[in-house]
Amino acid sequence: MRRSISLKIGTALATAAVVIAGVAMSMNSASAQTTGATGYATQNGGTTGGAGGQTVRATTGTQIHAALCNRASSSTPIIIQVEGTINHGNTSKVSGGSCNTADGVIELKQISNVTLVGVGSGAVFDQLGIHIREASNIIIQNVTVKNVKKSGSPTSNGGDAIGMESGVRNVWVDHTTLEASGGESEGYDGLFDMKNDTKYVTLSYSILRNSERGGLVGSGDSDTANSFITYHHNLYQNLNSRVPLLRAGTAHTYNNHFTGIVESGINSRVGAKVKVDNNYFEDSKDVLGTFYTDLRGTWQVSGNIFDNVTWSSPGSDNYPAGPNPTSTTTVSIPYSYPLDRAECVPAIVAETAGANKGLKVSDGNCSSQTPSTGPTSPTANPTDPTTSPTDPGQPGGTNLSLSADADGSSKASGTSYGNVRDGNMSTYWSPTSSTGRVSIKWDSATTVSKVVIREPTGTTGSIGSWRLVNNGNGAVLASGTGAGTITFSATSLTKINFEITSSNGTPKIAEFETYAS
Structure with missing residues (x-):
């Protein structure tokens, strides 16, 4: 970096080689805080900060704004882990009820x-x-x-x-x-x-x-x-x-x-x-x-x-x-x-x-x-809000959706909400437009930490961007693009929403699987 300001100390009345003013205060505390805020x-x-909230990863300013805007409210706790260079080229305004952002600044x-x-x-x-x-x-x-x-x-x-x-x-x-x-x-x-x-x-x-x-x-x-x-x-x-x-x-x-x-x-x-x-x-x-x-x-x-x-x-x-x-x-x-x-x-x-x-x-x-713990530790394992889910494969454990009910925002002709929990890859649900919601719900609180979204046999790439939401409190559990496996912090809920916010043509979901781990 260019050092454009030089040290110019010319006119002076007094120069002290070393002067110690006053007496150091003695404190009872034996060590500095290694986690949490200090001072005023x-x-x-x-x-x-966002302690207790979801942890997400961002590599652009737009993703930082999106993480803020995807929260259930403007006060929902969130930890945003940032890596890489954030600049004007990758920082745009994002709109939402939980944020008030702008272009060209982290707002x-x-x-x-x-x-x-x-x-x-x-x-x-x-x-x-x-x-x-x-x-x-x-x-x-x-x-x-x-x-x-x-x-x-x-x-x-x-x-x-x-x-x-x-x-x-x-x-x-x-x-x-x-x-x-x-x-x-x-x-x-x-x-x-x-x-x-x-x-x-x-x-x-x-x-x-x-x-x-x-x-x-x-x-x-x-x-x-x-x-x-x-x-x-x-x-x-x-x-x-x-x-x-x-x-x-x-x-x-x-x-x-x-x-x-x-x-x-x-x-x-x-x-x-x-x-x-x-x-x-x-x-x-x-x-x-x-x-x-x-x-x-x-x-x-x-x-x-x-x-x-x-x-x-x-x-x-x-x-x-x-x-x-x-x-x-x-x-x-x-x-x-x-x-x-x-x-x-x-x-x-x-x-x-x-x-x-x-x-x-x-x-x-x-x-x-070196701090060993704390909510802002840079070694935490985040949910990346912009990375596509992983290849579903066949997860272990019981698919909790098989014993649950389903509903949604709309359904296209010939499709059904129940098709996303019937274990049949040939049947599916589609919304009546390019966006929509389908949900899995239970009669009592159920702990979920993994979701698998599967497209029908012979269909790929129909799902664009999405949000996974706890219907009970509106908390965004994860967000991203495409079908696949989605993992997040274990959450007790009675209804979980998969909200499609953009698509490539007509989005289709064959199975909306849920797992405890």
């Missing part, structure tokens, strides 16, 4: 209970931003977002790598790499922005680099309803400013490594309060204070190291905290957090921060550990 994202009911709008996690060889959002709006309980983990532009071509998300606005609550962004290739004049904006009443957010174990603007909390001096943000174990590298810019509200930044900050770092303004614990600042300028305004903010400092940091002269619109930063407020933190010693922060952050680091975290004692 644990408050207000916590942040669990997490008016939804809740979603996890977006990179898996396999990694997930890269190339020139494509992630937009969170009017949403809650969102986890974004193990992804790279790069070179998102607000001007030039192509543009996405107002130039923000990840942007939140309009009543957003409880977001955890973890182990991400957010980067640009220049500043505003080259079309880029912020890497991590929060606006218009966004609260309870944590950014952890991430890399923000090579941009003019790191991120802000509040889009202007009147945008003061944003608050309760935690930043920990992040690398801020080669950034001009906004690391972050805080307008009002409360923030907590600890165990971060700041290097190559050109103009200003943590910029506390408009009455903002920030607790600054055990961070390592090096080769940078004005890493803490109030800058570019007379509307001052405050800070509480403890245990930080300032290594080759220069400080400008105080004056109009310029109130640096150094060269000997002292606290100007107190901030009460409602959660526990283990603190690494500041001197080991560069090493532990280098080992853990960013995408594709195995989700390693600090143990709170300057060593790393």
Whole structure:
């Protein structure tokens, strides 16, 4: 990547080789959390994302949108595992009652209970931003977002790598790499922005680099309803400013490594309060204070190291905290957090921060550990919503459909719902149009984890796209294209729907088999 922003620290009043401000806090917790959210994202009911929901795989932005739109509702939990490069060419709007998507951006709008996690060889959002709006309980983990532009071509998300606005609550962004290739004049904006009443957010174990603007909390001096943000174990590298810019509200930044900050770092303004614990600042300028305004903010400092940091002269619109930063407020933190010693922060952050680091975290004692469990583990076995089912073959176990009933949305002349459960490959059901539903139902709850859809003898390829749905609650168990074997998490239900949403000519189903395993 081109390093377009150089470190320019010319005029300075004071340069400290190494200055330690305050005393490190001692915490009772012995180790960092290895699963689940941290920081302010644990408050207000916590942040669990799509835990407990269906896991699906996506390799395009359109598939991400489709996974959101295929849910029973906008709050149905879902974990979307992403692999490959997501870009403008493969990201289109998808419509549905459980989503509100758009072309050219990953749109997490008016939804809740979603996890977006990179898996396999990694997930890269190339020139494509992630937009969170009017949403809650969102986890974004193990992804790279790069070179998102607000001007030039192509543009996405107002130039923000990840942007939140309009009543957003409880977001955890973890182990991400957010980067640009220049500043505003080259079309880029912020890497991590929060606006218009966004609260309870944590950014952890991430890399923000090579941009003019790191991120802000509040889009202007009147945008003061944003608050309760935690930043920990992040690398801020080669950034001009906004690391972050805080307008009002409360923030907590600890165990971060700041290097190559050109103009200003943590910029506390408009009455903002920030607790600054055990961070390592090096080769940078004005890493803490109030800058570019007379509307001052405050800070509480403890245990930080300032290594080759220069400080400008105080004056109009310029109130640096150094060269000997002292606290100007107190901030009460409602959660526990283990603190690494500041001197080991560069090493532990280098080992853990960013995408594709195995989700390693600090143990709170300057060593790393790898999570062993958790709903966002990138080794989970997903349901691929776009892969055709496997060749049916002859599954083991009892076909539960043989002792069940059947119904549907419509039936073409000469066909019957009962034909899909009679064991006869010569008889079949067809809808009266190119789409339709056929269902298997039982008198009492029955556990199903596998479905086999068979076309009549001599017929192939008549079924296009489909959804498998739990009729009782509307949950989408799987979706895809073509006939074959479909496996999903074992589900207790009384009726299961096979919904054909597109077809190649006249769709025909000879057998709709169901199995417990």
